[in-house]
Amino acid sequence: MANGSRQAAWEFFGTELKRRREDAGLTQVDLGHRVFVSGGYIGQFEQAIRKPQLDVAKRIDEILQTDGFFERLWRKLIDDRRYAEYFAEVVELERTATKISTFAPTLVPGLLQTPAYTRAVMLAGNPFVTDEYIKEKVTARRERAQLLDGTTKPEYWSILHEHVLKIPVGGAEVMAEQLDHIAQLVHRRAVLVQVLPYSVGAYPLMGRMVQLMEFEDAPPTAYTEAVYSGNLLDDPALVKRVQGTYDLLRAAALPPEASQALIESAAEDHRRCASTT
Numbered sequence: 001m002a003n004g005s006r007q008a009a010w011e012f013f014g015t016e017l018k019r020r021r022e023d024a025g026l027t028q029v030d031l032g033h034r035v036f037v038s039g040g041y042i043g044q045f046e047q048a049i050r051k052p053q054l055d056v057a058k059r060i061d062e063i064l065q066t067d068g069f070f071e072r073l074w075r076k077l078i079d080d081r082r083y084a085e086y087f088a089e090v091v092e093l094e095r096t097a098t099k100i101s102t103f104a105p106t107l108v109p110g111l112l113q114t115p116a117y118t119r120a121v122m123l124a125g126n127p128f129v130t131d132e133y134i135k136e137k138v139t140a141r142r143e144r145a146q147l148l149d150g151t152t153k154p155e156y157w158s159i160l161h162e163h164v165l166k167i168p169v170g171g172a173e174v175m176a177e178q179l180d181h182i183a184q185l186v187h188r189r190a191v192l193v194q195v196l197p198y199s200v201g202a203y204p205l206m207g208r209m210v211q212l213m214e215f216e217d218a219p220p221t222a223y224t225e226a227v228y229s230g231n232l233l234d235d236p237a238l239v240k241r242v243q244g245t246y247d248l249l250r251a252a253a254l255p256p257e258a259s260q261a262l263i264e265s266a267a268e269d270h271r272r273c274a275s276t277t
Helices: 003-023 028-035 039-046 054-064 069-078 085-094 115-125 131-149 162-166 172-187 236-252 256-275
Strands: 097-104 155-161 192-196 210-215 221-226 229-233
Touching: 003 039, 003 054, 003 069, 028 039, 028 054, 054 069, 069 085, 085 097, 085 131, 085 210, 085 221, 085 229, 097 236, 115 131, 115 172, 155 162, 155 236, 162 192, 162 256, 172 192, 172 256, 192 236, 192 256, 210 236, 221 236, 229 236
Parallel strands: 097 155, 155 192
Antiparallel strands: 097 210, 210 221, 221 229
């Protein structure tokens, strides 16, 4: 679905929500209280500024007695089968974000991955799937990465643990290409990348990835991931706490110039390794 038609569909979602809420004789505050969000959030849903989470859409159906209408519409708009169910909503939010900040403790973030790197990651976790399955996943991730090439691309800031630079995902040659790609994105000023060095020792969010997203007309969100599950946070107090933790990581990381030098050095190390095998 193109971005224009997707936005139109969300506007339809909001219009229907407002109509059915008013038919039920409820204010935005009334409905928000019953589905455990603020009245302001309901207003943002109705104006298509913000997209509700699935559990909120389900509760709206229950309160307004709409027989699953909003859940079905949500799934039609959000549920992209190329992505895990818990991540599909994050992909939707990325398209409207004005700023994306990530911390990656073990793997290169999806928006920075090369196709060869993505393929290696997918194969490692899915050794018995078909080539077609892998190709679909690689294509989907590449389409996500195009977000950084657009004229309205978000400000993208990523902190990589030094561990990410060392693991030869896909082999030394693939890893060298991957790190070269990140270095090129930095040179083009398409992204800003810092490296959290081993020397830091213990650090906040030990071993946990996090992604923060900011929007022009909606509150920020935070996303964290565990084993085959994800958690999208939009509670203002929780998001503020995650933002504070991210600031600590940023303060502990190497400056951008030193980070770039370390990335390029790691690429050369992988390239030398590839040439000797």
